[in-house]
Amino acid sequence: MKEQSSHFDATEFLTDQATIAHYLSAALDDADSNVFIAALSDVARARGITQMARTAGVGRESLYKTLAPGSKPRYETIRKLLDTLGVKLMVVPAQASTPSA
Numbered sequence: 321m322k323e324q325s326s327h328f329d330a331t332e333f334l335t336d337q338a339t340i341a342h343y344l345s346a347a348l349d350d351a352d353s354n355v356f357i358a359a360l361s362d363v364a365r366a367r368g369i370t371q372m373a374r375t376a377g378v379g380r381e382s383l384y385k386t387l388a389p390g391s392k393p394r395y396e397t398i399r400k401l402l403d404t405l406g407v408k409l410m411v412v413p414a415q416a417s418t419p420s421a
Contacts, residue, residue: 330359330366331363332366334367335366337405337406341407343359344363344402348409357388357389357391360387361387363405367405376397377400383401
């Protein structure tokens with residue numbers, strides 16, 4: 321008997337700001353910037369591309385290009401999208417620092 325596999329679609333689970341924040345944070349842990357862009361694209365699709373574009377003040381087609389694989393979006397655009405989602409980036413130490421003697 322051949323097993324059927326279904327396609328995983330993260331957008332089904334991106335229903336609230338906390339989940340979106342955890343999802344995007346996990347994507348930022350990957351050294352490949354395309355992982356974060358793909359995650360941001362998932363979130364935008366979950367929220368509705370047209371609504372995201374309108375709220376962020378960018379064109380819908382521009383948003384599609386911004387979130388396309390291999391794109392190199394400007395920081396300002398990423399910031400607008402994160403503001404629209406009600407989440408923010410945070411910087412934390414990569415390793416716990418040891419007290420100096």
